[in-house]
Amino acid sequence: MYPTSEINNSYNFVxxxxxxxxxxxxxxxKILPREKRNAIYSGYAFCRLVDDLVDKNNNLPKKNIESQLFDIENKLNDCIEQKKHKHNGMWIALGETLRKHPQNLRHLKDVIDGCRMDLNKTKYKNFNQLTEYCKKVASSTGLAMIEVFGVKDLKAHKYATDLGIALQLTNILRDIKEDYKMGRFYLPEDELRNFNTSENEILSGEKKENVRKFMEFQAKRVRDYFISGERLFPLINKKYRFCPEIMKNIYFEILTEIEKNNFDVINKKIRLSKIQKIRIIFPSIIKSFYIGLFR
Structure with missing residues (x-):
């Protein structure tokens, strides 16, 4: 068992x-109850570690990154058993979280598997393949979140999965250019053919009708996943509901900006201003504050 001071230091770190x-x-x-907040920060820190390892080390040989992913997976197992590491950092906090929410071990391992896919798979033949990737890198974090929030309704699993897919598909549409620079192109090959377009045509940034229709089709599907994902919110305790609501609203606004820009994500980087983010985040926080105040 770690001393309380070490546990608190680790929570402060994450x-x-x-x-x-x-x-x-x-x-x-930050306005979540301390235990929930610490668990969310711990999970976020872990996902950030794994994601950055794969995305920010293109100069390293693939086998080196795979070795580090394997090491992270071992540390994930060890932290539950409170095995000490030379650089504890987030691992104490993560171990504390996983002992309280053991189901999340599987979800965090799915994150590792999803990031491992980015090392070994650069293109996707169809949407089914892409969906499996989205489930691992994004839906798994949503499933971990509902474990922390104590959601028991069986339908929540599907809705959290769909919300994660919506968030990741939005990322994919926004970051086509950036992902290509890392050697990845996520848009399904069979759907490109169905709309008589191609990877090169998408990346050219030229305003063509077939490209616009292809992107419209992608955006419509993302909206459908958002609609399904929103059904998760009533199943979450009102005190915690604002967390996934904020995430959904931010990414939905990004999707809206992509549509407003006529789906041109090549010539202009789509991002939200600080004012837009405040308008999304602040009302949810105020609403949650009053719910907690008058319970």
Whole structure:
């Protein structure tokens, strides 16, 4: 058993990491009860570690990154058993979280498997293949979140999965150019053919009708996943519901911006302004505050 001071230091570490990586989510989650907040920050820190390892080390040989992913997986197992590591960092906090929510071990391992896919798979033949990827890198985090929030309704699994797919598909549409620079192109090959377009045509950034129709089709499907994912919210305790609501609203606004820009994500980087983010985050936080105040 770790001393309380070490546990608190580790929780402070993951909170600071979350704040530096995503100040929007940091402040959104900060008003959660301490135990829930610590668990969310711990999970976020882990996902950030794995994602950055794969996305920010293109200069490293693939076998080196795979070796580090294997090492992370071993540490994930060890932290539950409280095996100490030379650099504990987030691992104490993560171990504490996983002992309280053991089901999340499987979800975090899915995150590793999803990031491992980015090393070994650069293109997707069809949407079924792409969906499996989205489930691992994004839906798994949503499933971990509902474990932390104590959601028991069996339907929540499907809705959390669909919400994760919607978030990841939005990322994919927004980051086509950036992903290509890392050697990845996620849009399904069979659907490109169905719309008589191609990878090169998408990347050219030229305003063509077939490209626009293809992107419209993609965006419509993402909206359908958002609609399904929203059904998760009533199943979550009102005190915690604002967390997935904020995530959904931010990414839905990104999708809306893509549509407003006539689906041109090549010539212009789609991003939300600080004012847009505040307009999305602040009302949810205020609503949650009053719910907690008058319960």
């Amino acid at each position: 909170a600071k990491l979350t704040k530096s990586a995503s100040s929007n989510f940091y402040y959104a989650f």
